[in-house]
Amino acid sequence: MTETSETEFKLISFVVPFLNEEDTVEALHKEIEAAMSPLETAFEIIFVDDGSTDDSSKKVQGLVDKDDRVTLIQFRRNFGKAAALAAGFDATKGDVVFTMDADLQDDPKEIPRFLEEVRNGTDLVSGWKRRRNDPIDKTLPSRVFNWITSRTFNIEIHDINCGFKAYHRDVLPHLNLYGELHRFTPALANGLGFVVREVEVEHRAREHGVSKYGWTRFIKGLLDLMTVMLLTRYGARPLHFFARLGLPLVALGVLFVGYLSVLWLLDMGPIGTRPLLQIGILFIVTGIQLLGIGLIAELVSASRLSGRDPYVIKNQAGERNA
Numbered sequence: 564m565t566e567t568s569e570t571e572f573k574l575i576s577f578v579v580p581f582l583n584e585e586d587t588v589e590a591l592h593k594e595i596e597a598a599m600s601p602l603e604t605a606f607e608i609i610f611v612d613d614g615s616t617d618d619s620s621k622k623v624q625g626l627v628d629k630d631d632r633v634t635l636i637q638f639r640r641n642f643g644k645a646a647a648l649a650a651g652f653d654a655t656k657g658d659v660v661f662t663m664d665a666d667l668q669d670d671p672k673e674i675p676r677f678l679e680e681v682r683n684g685t686d687l688v689s690g691w692k693r694r695r696n697d698p699i700d701k702t703l704p705s706r707v708f709n710w711i712t713s714r715t716f717n718i719e720i721h722d723i724n725c726g727f728k729a730y731h732r733d734v735l736p737h738l739n740l741y742g743e744l745h746r747f748t749p750a751l752a753n754g755l756g757f758v759v760r761e762v763e764v765e766h767r768a769r770e771h772g773v774s775k776y777g778w779t780r781f782i783k784g785l786l787d788l789m790t791v792m793l794l795t796r797y798g799a800r801p802l803h804f805f806a807r808l809g810l811p812l813v814a815l816g817v818l819f820v821g822y823l824s825v826l827w828l829l830d831m832g833p834i835g836t837r838p839l840l841q842i843g844i845l846f847i848v849t850g851i852q853l854l855g856i857g858l859i860a861e862l863v864s865a866s867r868l869s870g871r872d873p874y875v876i877k878n879q880a881g882e883r884n885a
Contacts, residue, residue: 573604574658575599575602575605576655577607577608577609578655578661578662579609579611579665580613580644580648580664581610581665582614582615585619588623588665591671594672598671599674602678606632607632607656610635611648611650613641613646620637649738652735652738659681659730660732661677661728662728664727668766669766673690677690677729680762681731684758685731685758686734686757686758687730687748687749687760689722689725689727689749691720691722691762691763691764693763705722705724708724709723715788716753718749718753720750721761723749734752742783744787747788749761750791750795751791751794801857802861806853806854811850812847815846816844816846818843819839820843820844823843
């Protein structure tokens with residue numbers, strides 16, 4: 564992304580997914596409005612109801628009736644936060660798109676700091692809740708998860724779980740969100756070459772509602788971490804990933820079976836009852852299966868990428884006529 568100025572932000576979009584937050588959606592709307600007023604920049608707020616069973620949608624509908632900058636997207640059932648964000652992204656028109664949780668723990672007064680980072684050339688700005696006002700059963704798994712993610716993807720983000728983020732418009736078309744992948748958007752964007760940075764934000768204690776996260780989210784996150792690693796490192800060459808696992812197994816299996824074959828040729832006793840023979844055969848069969856899976860994944864990847872550029876252009880200068 565090229566360096567931009569504040570006047571180039573013609574519209575700022577906010578995507579707010581929510582689930583049973585009837586006590587907070589109206590207050591969040593007021594806080595965003597108050598934070599944006601001094602900036603004198605047009606904005607829109609996309610509220611996405613992810614299957615609420617309380618009066619959250621009625622509260623937001625009241626905002627829609629009074630404020631034409633507010634949009635409500637209502638799911639028929641709970642599809643998850645990634646789906647809610649994806650729907651919100653599709654509905655936005657802004658040059659910069661913010662994501663915020665609806666529980667009021669994210670403070671909209673931080674918005675100008677995010678915009679300043681985007682102005683300075685950052686494509687994705689992630690919030691960092693250095694001091695969290697949450698119980699330990701929520702903060703501990705989050706810290707462990709953030710540490711693992713940071714080391715796995717070699718990205719300097721302390722709080723990849725933070726829902727308070729700002730995206731330059733250019734990033735959104737390259738984020739295919741499903742499952743729990745919304746938590747990995749900094750890693751996904753970084754893997755595509757976008758500039759990702761973080762800003763420290765104030766984290767407020769939850770006063771309304773109940774947190775939807777815990778240790779089960781941590782376990783799901785570890786599984787999705789492997790998915791993101793495949794997407795970012797081996798998305799266009801999955802055979803390389805499976806070959807890293809399969810070839811060593813085949814090599815060890817051949818070594819074990821070859822060793823036993825030499826013993827058999829030298830008439831040094833029967834080898835059919837030796838556990839090493841079964842282990843060697845198991846390694847060879849498993850390794851070949853992994854290589855086969857890799858080849859199938861290559862075919863799937865080639866079909867998925869057909870007609871789509873497997874790269875992201877940052878800038879293009881000049882024009883040549885054919």
